[in-house]
Amino acid sequence: MNKNKGVAGEEPSGALMADVARLAGVAISTVSRALANPGRVNEKTRAKINAAARQLGYTPNAMARGLRVGKSNTIMIILPGSPYYGASQIIPQVLQSINKSLIQRGYNLMIANLDREEASERHILDLAFSGTVRGAIIFSSKLPEIEGRSPAGAGLPIVSMLFDMSDAGLPSVVTNDREAIRDATMELIRSGHRRFLYIAGPEGNYHDVERYAGVLEALRAEGLSEEAVSRSGGDLEYQHGFEIGIRAAEDFMKLAVRPTAVIATSDDMAISFMSIIQRAGLVIPEHVSVVSFDGSPVCEFCSPPLSTIKQPVEEMGRAAVELLLGAISQTQDAATTRTVIRSQLILRESIAPARD
């Protein structure tokens, strides 16, 4: 049955189920059953079949199975556009976590990039409509849509991660942005800070709205006016964090009365911000305290070590996988939910009491 038994020039292409069946002396369907429903086949024949399969190094053909059962076992993760090393030093961690969870559940992970080019949207939609993928975890604030085709139209379950897209009908796994920033801001206020610079992600973005709201809540709670905070940024995406931080530093230096504390909405922003203002002669945290968002590993080794709100990316990845596989296995749609996993504020030397 296996046509490639060593013919020169032919690549060997593993044993087939038929080969196993013949070696075990049973029908092909029995092999199939033995492998899929071990309970529904005689123990002795099952042993024979397993032995034969092992001997031949048999591995079921995934495409044949997929075609037959009408489902793929591949999940796609949609990452933000190029280059995405900016905002997310955490992407490798997320991939790692998601991939591991998926493998445990018998799934594979495929990568897709969503940038501004139409080709990338088309590719993602093809992945969906060609039946290549069974579900998607999206990591970007926009959904691909082109010529009226959308992943939802392909009947593809999608879960959003990091970005809350429950408004768009996607179950989302996010962290408690608002609360986390509020707590960090209150921490700053309690240590005497009264004037703040907030370095924003893209304006109107869920996270920006939530995080800025967190700042305002803290001000209100502590009896300060909203005037206490200036904003910088708002026009670039998170993946351009370094650039946002650079511009924020310029804004900062120009302010008549300088804030004593800076709240950056990604680590990258804070890192380039600190770098620039230090070159300009300012000292952190003496002249200005800095706290940021993400919790990338490098923060620990910044100078000074950077306080950051650490997103629990591993947990978020696991939660996203749970949600997605749940939506896949159930025929009814999962209720549109927002799963919140708490961040953790890591205090380091970039924060000090205000010295007014």
Add this chain to the structure above:
Amino acid sequence: MNKNKGVAGEEPSGALMADVARLAGVAISTVSRALANPGRVNEKTRAKINAAARQLGYTPNAMARGLRVGKSNTIMIILPGSPYYGASQIIPQVLQSINKSLIQRGYNLMIANLDREEASERHILDLAFSGTVRGAIIFSSKLPEIEGRSPAGAGLPIVSMLFDMSDAGLPSVVTNDREAIRDATMELIRSGHRRFLYIAGPEGNYHDVERYAGVLEALRAEGLSEEAVSRSGGDLEYQHGFEIGIRAAEDFMKLAVRPTAVIATSDDMAISFMSIIQRAGLVIPEHVSVVSFDGSPVCEFCSPPLSTIKQPVEEMGRAAVELLLGAISQTQDAATTRTVIRSQLILRESIAPARD
């Protein structure tokens, strides 16, 4: 033919080729030909077919095609074990670059992780033997092998990237490690440095061997003794770069005569190294110059900005894809080659003349 035409409770699952054929009033095989070999079908019927396909939003089923033609169009990238955010802030860039190249050529990218657990090796081998993937780009210094099964045994073309594995028979895309480090070291020697600390990756590793050889070559070229360089590290993998740098800093502080220049074999090592020795009161570059390897974006914003040898990861990714697709399309194996793409030394303020 499409059984799911709006029946409540049934998810719509795109149009089939048969649907297109019926709408266009031709046979299925004609549709197939029109889509695959547009040249071999009458222009008018082709137009009809295209119109029908567009109208129905037809996308070919990838698994059916894959099964029929006996090939998948998915490439897998094998990333080093968990957590791999350490040594490679550059991984997202690499993924980006590879994915983009692959998509242009009609392929998809699947992720696999290779850590110390047997499950991960098994998963990778299953991906290979199940026909899920057509080729692999490997990013790790070891190959999965378990129970005698190996990717090569599955007839799977593999290309190694970053790591030179041409000894193991894999075409490899690497950078000019030795030369790059040699040039950087000579740069240091020329500006007066005479004592060096070399922070190593895992001992015996190709890169470590090459890079250390580069240091020695530079010393020799400038008439210095090999005694001029001390080594630190050697027992941890690159993904533990931060930890390696921390230990190196401890080693450094203990040395009787301290080196005036440090050569780290990854950015992470240098970043944590600088952080620790600065906390100990040393000043960079006054007391010690630092240069590292990788070229991650964050180096620009270290304090001081970190000199680094930038690996051209985008180019390397493209080259790896070219090599792999070449090996896939040709029946004969590609000659085992080593493709070298030159790194670029980026000089920043972490380097200054020795002040002896």
Add this chain to the structure above:
DNA sequence: TTGTATGCGTTATCAA
């Protein structure tokens, strides 16, 4: 408990 037979959606061979 096991075997036979059919079909998943596509491509490719062969006639027409």
Add this chain to the structure above:
DNA sequence: TTGATAACGCATACAA
């Protein structure tokens, strides 16, 4: 240039 038909490798309904 087009159409009927047979695989691809597996899973499952049904018969034995």
